[in-house]
Amino acid sequence: MAPEISNQSLLFLVIFVIVPLALSYFYQLGVSKSVLWSTFRGTVQLFAIGYILTFLFELPASYGIPFMLSVMIIIATFHARQRGKELPYVGYVLFAGLVAIEAGVLGLWLIFDMIQFKPSEVIPMSGMVIGNSMTAMGLALERMKSEFKENNGRLLAALSLGAEPKQASHLIVQKTLHASLIPNVDRLKTIGLVQLPGMMTGLILGGVSPVMAIKYQLVISLSIFSSVSLSSMFITLAMYRYFFNREKQLLQSEEEIRSSRS
Amino acid sequence: MFRFEHVSQQPLEDLNFTIEKKDQVILFGPSGAGKSTLLFLLNRLNDPEKGTIYFKDAPISEHPVTELRKKVGLVLQAPNLFPGTVLDNLKYGPSLFDEWQEEDGRRLLDYVQLPSSYLERNVDQLSGGEKQRVSLARTLANSPDVLLLDEPTSALDYRTAEEIEEVLEGLIQEHELTMVMVTHNLNQARRLGTRGLFVADGKLQEDGTIPEMLENPETERLREFLEQ
Numbered sequence: 351m352a353p354e355i356s357n358q359s360l361l362f363l364v365i366f367v368i369v370p371l372a373l374s375y376f377y378q379l380g381v382s383k384s385v386l387w388s389t390f391r392g393t394v395q396l397f398a399i400g401y402i403l404t405f406l407f408e409l410p411a412s413y414g415i416p417f418m419l420s421v422m423i424i425i426a427t428f429h430a431r432q433r434g435k436e437l438p439y440v441g442y443v444l445f446a447g448l449v450a451i452e453a454g455v456l457g458l459w460l461i462f463d464m465i466q467f468k469p470s471e472v473i474p475m476s477g478m479v480i481g482n483s484m485t486a487m488g489l490a491l492e493r494m495k496s497e498f499k500e501n502n503g504r505l506l507a508a509l510s511l512g513a514e515p516k517q518a519s520h521l522i523v524q525k526t527l528h529a530s531l532i533p534n535v536d537r538l539k540t541i542g543l544v545q546l547p548g549m550m551t552g553l554i555l556g557g558v559s560p561v562m563a564i565k566y567q568l569v570i571s572l573s574i575f576s577s578v579s580l581s582s583m584f585i586t587l588a589m590y591r592y593f594f595n596r597e598k599q600l601l602q603s604e605e606e607i608r609s610s611r612s
Numbered sequence: 613m614f615r616f617e618h619v620s621q622q623p624l625e626d627l628n629f630t631i632e633k634k635d636q637v638i639l640f641g642p643s644g645a646g647k648s649t650l651l652f653l654l655n656r657l658n659d660p661e662k663g664t665i666y667f668k669d670a671p672i673s674e675h676p677v678t679e680l681r682k683k684v685g686l687v688l689q690a691p692n693l694f695p696g697t698v699l700d701n702l703k704y705g706p707s708l709f710d711e712w713q714e715e716d717g718r719r720l721l722d723y724v725q726l727p728s729s730y731l732e733r734n735v736d737q738l739s740g741g742e743k744q745r746v747s748l749a750r751t752l753a754n755s756p757d758v759l760l761l762d763e764p765t766s767a768l769d770y771r772t773a774e775e776i777e778e779v780l781e782g783l784i785q786e787h788e789l790t791m792v793m794v795t796h797n798l799n800q801a802r803r804l805g806t807r808g809l810f811v812a813d814g815k816l817q818e819d820g821t822i823p824e825m826l827e828n829p830e831t832e833r834l835r836e837f838l839e840q
Contacts, residue, residue: 415639501690507747510655511705511754512682598677599657 407470414469417580419476423448426484434491437592438603439563444487447584448480451577455479464569475570476548482574483581490530490582491589497522505600515594523586530582569575613758613790614654614672621649625814627663638805638822641812641835645660648689648804650811653759654792655686682709686748686754689763691747693735694766697748698726701735705754712753720749724779741772745779751785759784761793765800773797780804796828798838810834 367389374382374403406414413437427445456476458464467472498505501522508518541547546554549570553563592610593601601607614631623644631637633661635766639647652658653665656677667680682705688811693701702720713752718728724745730738738746744764756793757838762781779802784791784804789829795801801808801822810833817833829835 357641382823432769503688504694507656507686507688507692507750508694508704510657510681510686510688510752512678512708513704514678514708517708597673599659 355428403473407468408471409469410471411467411469415467415472418469418473419480422477422480423452426480430484430488430491434495434589435489436608437491437589438608438610439592440491440589443585443588445489447581447588450482451483451580451584452476452480454571454580455577459569459573475573478570479573479577483577486530486578486581487585490526490585493529494522494526494586495590497525502602504602509598509600515591515598515600518600519590519593523590526584526586530586533577538571538575541567545567547571613668615617615666615669617654617664617666619660619665621660621662622654622815624649624811627816629809629816629819631790633790634788635790635792636804636806637809638799638801638808639792639794640796640798640808641810641817645811646814647811648792651686651748651762654758654760655681655684657686678708682754683756684758684760685751685754686760687744687748687751687762687764689766691740691743691746693738693750694787696712697731698733698735698738699731701746701750702731702753704750711756716753718816720753723752723783724749725775728753741768741775744768744772744776744806748776748779748783756789758790758792761791761795761798765795766796773800777803802826806814809839811836819822 369380370385373379374385386471406418409417423445426448427441430444431441459475460467465475474585498519504521505518509515542550546566546571547601548561550560550567553566554560558566592607595601595606601610613633613635616635618625619627624669626652626680639650641647649658652773653660659673667675667684667701667749672680683708695706696720699717702717703712706716712746717731721728721730724811725747729739730742730746734829735743735746746763764780765776768776780786781804791804793804808818808822809816812833817831818829820830825834826838829838
């Protein structure tokens with residue numbers, strides 16, 4: 351039987367909020383407001399999504415799934431876009447990348463019969479893939495920007511020797527991809543040893559046998575691993591060119607990047 | 613070789629001058645006067661806001677940019693070596709144009725007076741002076757017609773700077789290079805340059821031969837600068 355937490359028990363979660371609040375108060379960290387706000391916002395968001403999911407899960411798959419996936423991808427696009435707002439077309443590229451990755455992953459799941467085309471299976475699983483891809487793309491954008499800044503001299507040296515922008519930024523693309531893959535490789539290496547992954551924990555608490563939970567976890571972990579790798583590669587390879595103008599000159603400031611393609 | 617016609621690029625305004633083949637030009641002036649900006653224009657790492665620069669009688673923008681950059685080599689103030697070995701750095705430019713030959717490595721190190729055993733050395737193990745020599749050799753690997761130098765010795769100690777100067781002196785004479793060098797060091801200017809361009813306050817203030825400019829400056833602005 352699935353476990354249930356009563357609303358009264360849930361109220362005692364207040365204790366978990368009081369701890370950071372107290373810390374903030376005693377050490378004058380000035381974060382009380384944001385602790386309270388984020389707790390409130392998180393709670394409302396989760397309850398809202400709970401009711402929305404209940405509603406969506408009852409919808410026919412044929413339009414419930416496309417509707418929810420579109421909403422998730424659009425929100426993810428806007429969120430990841432914050433990390434590279436000054437880059438031209440970044441929103442479109444992110445959107446296209448997320449759609450392609452979600453379509454590919456979902457296609458494989460369905461073809462190989464790993465999950466069923468039901469809102470209650472597709473939406474939570476896709477949410478994890480889209481969410482992780484969004485984070486990976488945002489991080490790759492940020493990393494790429496800082497690598498471009500840090501390696502300004504090397505890029506100029508490469509260009510001055512006659513390198514095409516693609517050749518000059520090879521090192522940066524390499525470093526960005528490396529940095530985005532490493533945490534995933536590490537996570538996969540220690541999976542189940544340091545902490546039980548969230549999805550597995552959820553399934554076990556829900557009464558599913560640990561071996562079954564692990565199967566699901568494997569599907570999701572490997573799907574995330576590959577979609578995160580693809581996301582960083584896609585966004586890096588699609589965006590590095592916007593750090594140069596058509597004359598193969600390195601753009602030095604955000605203003606230059608913003609105005610270069612307009 | 614180069615002709616500037618009404619060229620403006622912050623902070624420089626309305627520049628008009630020519631650089632002839634085999635000229636050894638010293639570009640000098642106070643900090644922030646736009647000396648590096650000028651070198652960037654010659655290598656087309658930047659384009660001027662106004663005016664036209666001609667290279668070999670055609671507007672610089674009409675030359676394929678990567679070919680131009682190969683012919684007009686630039687050595688930056690910091691060596692900015694690529695990660696890897698000295699050899700990786702030396703072959704970077706020629707490999708872009710499929711022109712690298714195995715024996716080039718030794719020859720290039722010889723130009724900058726480093727032993728050929730350095731080829732396999734990782735660039736992280738080099739001293740500041742050695743790095744700058746490798747950076748110079750890396751630019752020379754493209755066999756440029758023009759060598760642009762942006763204060764190549766400013767980050768080095770006096771002795772190392774002098775050694776690099778010696779290397780440069782030999783190279784320029786041997787290869788009959790056209791050189792444009794930015795420097796703050798007037799002794800270096802005397803030693804390596806034949807012609808001087810003095811820029812200050814957004815303008816080309818004086819253009820003449822180096823000894824003449826340093827001994828008998830024509831303008832008040834240059835006199836002021838030399839007295840500082």
